[in-house]
Amino acid sequence: MSNIADAIQALKAAMGEKLSTARPDLESHGTSETYYPLTPPDAVLFATSTEDVAEAVKICAAHGCPVTAWGTGTSLEAHSLPVKGGVTIDLSRMNRMLELRDQDLCVRVQPGLTREELNVALRDKGLFFPVDPGANASLGGMAATRASGTTTVRYGTMRDNVMALEVVLADGRIIRTGSLARKSSAGYDLTRLFVGSEGTLGVITELTLKLQGQPDCIAAAVCDFADVESAVSAVIAIVQMGVPVARVELLNDVQLRSVNAYSGTDYPEKTHLFFEFHGSEAGVAEQSATVAEVVEDFGGGAFRWATKTEDRNALWKARHTAYWAAKATFPTGQWIVTDVCVPISQLAKAITETEADLAAHGREAHILGHVGDGNYHVLICADPDLSGDLEDTLKLADRMAERALALGGTVTGEHGVGLGKMKHMAAEHGEALSVMAALKRSLDPQNILNPGKVVPLN
């Protein structure tokens, strides 16, 4: 019997019904939001406790069997595909809010709780968790990918919002990193090591997250621009002035057209900025007046306001469905959703060069971005019926990554490395990549945790 078959037999004995080898379960944990083919694991464990995870990892370690953690499977670079087979640990049943410490503005949660579920639970407490990657991802998955999103310009990424973790290591040991204190100088910052490690260094079984007070006043507005460059230049000016906008999102004309068709909205088919302002009534009025002036300076149109909750929700729903809106333009296409992040001063150059590159190759560029962070995404479609089209499309995405590096940025601002961005890791990190490999070997000497991802091991 193979090591994987031995591990599954031992897991079945230890976990009973929580372990599934049913085809639908295997297939649903072998698909992703990418063009990669179906890659099912050999078994799926629906863990319900930290002890389940620790016991399962111990058994897998004893047999050298690969273990891949699974949150909600929304990652965009094939992160959670078990490319070496083995056992996928699905954490969705570990979805409880464990302790709300409202006076400390933090909460302890299990990793399978999603960000929307957490915010529903916090709604009547006057608090919210700000990190918003659009998808209703699990908080464990968000920590594992160091996710961010529309509100990062104001509230930071998962790196800034995770205070402490409980993690099961590759040998089954359970450790705690960080504390309830807002800061600490006590030793290496293991919390930040695990945040963004994509399940390659340990399985996160508990998180302590920072919370924010719900603002007294929230207002959202959209405005259009003649082109991407003027919209981005306005954003650069707003960020450099230090206006504490809560969200500033860019959608180019192509993306706007898809959004209108998909969401039934009637925005002019031009490049748009979507803004949100948080604060006291006076603070929001002041921020929005300053931003409106800057927008006017860069030739932007008048603000269309959404102040009522339902109007605001409709506006952000249109933004959050942008991915599906783009895909709906060619449902059978192989969509590549790629993200990079550059210093804000280089953002206009990065986006206009990318647009020009795509146009030169006859591609429609769906561009959207959390532009206040210098982060933007491009959705490019390959036609599966055209031989070599996927490879050509990937080359465009590769050039976008290379351009970001040349401008002093990174090949991924928030989606992470997974399989798709591994080829750029050496160019981005140089010798530092060997330190990452050494860390991986030290914490997971058998390479059983999400093998084949993030750090190429020789």
Ligand SMILES: Cc1cc2nc3c(=O)[nH]c(=O)nc-3n(C[C@H](O)[C@H](O)[C@H](O)COP(=O)(O)OP(=O)(O)OC[C@H]3O[C@@H](n4cnc5c(N)ncnc54)[C@H](O)[C@@H]3O)c2cc1C
């Ligand atoms: C429409 C759409 C929009 C998106 N927009 C954004 C965006 O704006 N910003 C952004 O950052 N991302 C975005 N994403 C990507 C995705 O939502 C994030 O990467 C998210 O953080 C993934 O969470 P998940 O629960 O789905 O994780 P999964 O996809 O299940 O897993 C992701 C990785 O984390 C590992 N993992 C999962 N749970 C754990 C755990 N408990 N312990 C250790 N490792 C674990 C997995 O092994 C895998 O490597 C978007 C995705 C979609 C579909």
